[in-house]
Amino acid sequence: MKHYTNPDTTIWHGRVSNKYLYLHEKVRCIPLSEISEPPKKSIALLGYACDEGVKRNQGRIGAVKGPKTIKNSLAKFPNHLANTVLLHDTGAIVCKNGDMEAAQKELSKAVTILLEKKQFPIVLGGGHDMTYGHYNGIKTYLDSKKNKQTIGIINFDAHFDLRQNTNGNNSGTPFYQIAMESKKEDNTFNYLCLGIRKDANDRTLFEAAKELDVKYVLSDTFQMQFLDEINTWINAFIKTVDKVYVTIDLDGFSSAYAPGVSAPSPMGFTPEIVLECLKTTIGSGKLISLDIAEMNPKFDIDGQTAKLAASLLHHIIHTIY
Numbered sequence: 001m002k003h004y005t006n007p008d009t010t011i012w013h014g015r016v017s018n019k020y021l022y023l024h025e026k027v028r029c030i031p032l033s034e035i036s037e038p039p040k041k042s043i044a045l046l047g048y049a050c051d052e053g054v055k056r057n058q059g060r061i062g063a064v065k066g067p068k069t070i071k072n073s074l075a076k077f078p079n080h081l082a083n084t085v086l087l088h089d090t091g092a093i094v095c096k097n098g099d100m101e102a103a104q105k106e107l108s109k110a111v112t113i114l115l116e117k118k119q120f121p122i123v124l125g126g127g128h129d130m131t132y133g134h135y136n137g138i139k140t141y142l143d144s145k146k147n148k149q150t151i152g153i154i155n156f157d158a159h160f161d162l163r164q165n166t167n168g169n170n171s172g173t174p175f176y177q178i179a180m181e182s183k184k185e186d187n188t189f190n191y192l193c194l195g196i197r198k199d200a201n202d203r204t205l206f207e208a209a210k211e212l213d214v215k216y217v218l219s220d221t222f223q224m225q226f227l228d229e230i231n232t233w234i235n236a237f238i239k240t241v242d243k244v245y246v247t248i249d250l251d252g253f254s255s256a257y258a259p260g261v262s263a264p265s266p267m268g269f270t271p272e273i274v275l276e277c278l279k280t281t282i283g284s285g286k287l288i289s290l291d292i293a294e295m296n297p298k299f300d301i302d303g304q305t306a307k308l309a310a311s312l313l314h315h316i317i318h319t320i321y
């Protein structure tokens with residue numbers, strides 16, 4: 001694979017306990033080509049080092065360094081995983097010569113491989129164009145099974161990312177691309193978006209969401225005091241699909257929590273509401289794969305966005321298994 005690099009072992013360092021007290025001591029770096037079906041439950045981290053989509057979308061570049069920064073922050077976190085759970089770093093997809101489409105294709109292949117090898121993939125970005133590759137990797141895997149299975153996408157985001165790709169693909173077009181391809185194949189497009197900002201999506205995007213039957217919760221309602229209603233929405237959505245793919249765009253969080261993103265949200269959501277929704281989604285037993293998008297270390301303050309991403313990951317990996 002031309003757009004793939006093996007895991008970088010130097011990322012994984014921190015306090016040494018020699019008792020697996022920290023995640024850098026737990027992680028095993030294994031290249032994609034060497035990943036095999038585990039005897040135990042296994043999580044595979046994979047980077048998507050690409051901000052070409054952000055650049056094409058006229059955003060602030062820097063997310064190319066996102067995956068490395070998140071892994072580096074996660075390394076120092078405590079390890080509470082059971083010995084029966086494995087945690088792998090399987091390297092990263094890198095975008096070479098601005099060929100984002102080739103990087104997305106390779107991401108797609110990598111996700112399919114991970115699922116075939118019975119890993120739970122967690123992809124770390126990188127621009128939200130990551131979703132197009134990630135989704136297609138899940139779809140290829142599920143389409144290879146005898147029984148057709150549907151995918152529901154839950155996106156925590158300030159933005160719909162439903163921009164038309166008539167002038168090319170970018171970080172604002174992935175869900176539109178998926179919707180159009182679903183239509184072509186006569187598949188339903190199952191998309192739930194949590195935290196949409198009215199002041200960050202123009203009228204045409206709301207019209208596109210309506211046209212494509214996108215379910216969404218606006219940022220002013222995506223708050224802890226409405227948790228019961230939000231959980232009802234999530235459960236109703238999950239009921240209609242066989243598998244769920246979760247994507248977390250860090251720019252949906254208030255910039256008080258996540259300044260290190262390409263397009264910040266001063267009035268975005270809180271980590272608490274996202275954790276609650278993740279609990280509900282994981283509890284459904286349908287979550288197949290997950291990613292965290294738009295980490296941009298260039299604009300981070302004191303590493304807090306990287307730490308938020310790592311903290312989310314810490315919660316997720318300790319909840320799925």
Ligand SMILES: N=CN[C@@H](CCC(=O)O)C(=O)O
Pocket residue numbers: 057058059128159160161163171172173200262263
């Ligand atoms: N992935 C991000 N997409 C947003 C970016 C918004 C912005 O640049 O302000 C979008 O295209 O709507």
Ligand SMILES: [Mn+2]
Pocket residue numbers: 128157159161249293
């Ligand atoms: Mn997004």
Ligand SMILES: [Mn+2]
Pocket residue numbers: 157158159249251252263
């Ligand atoms: Mn966004």
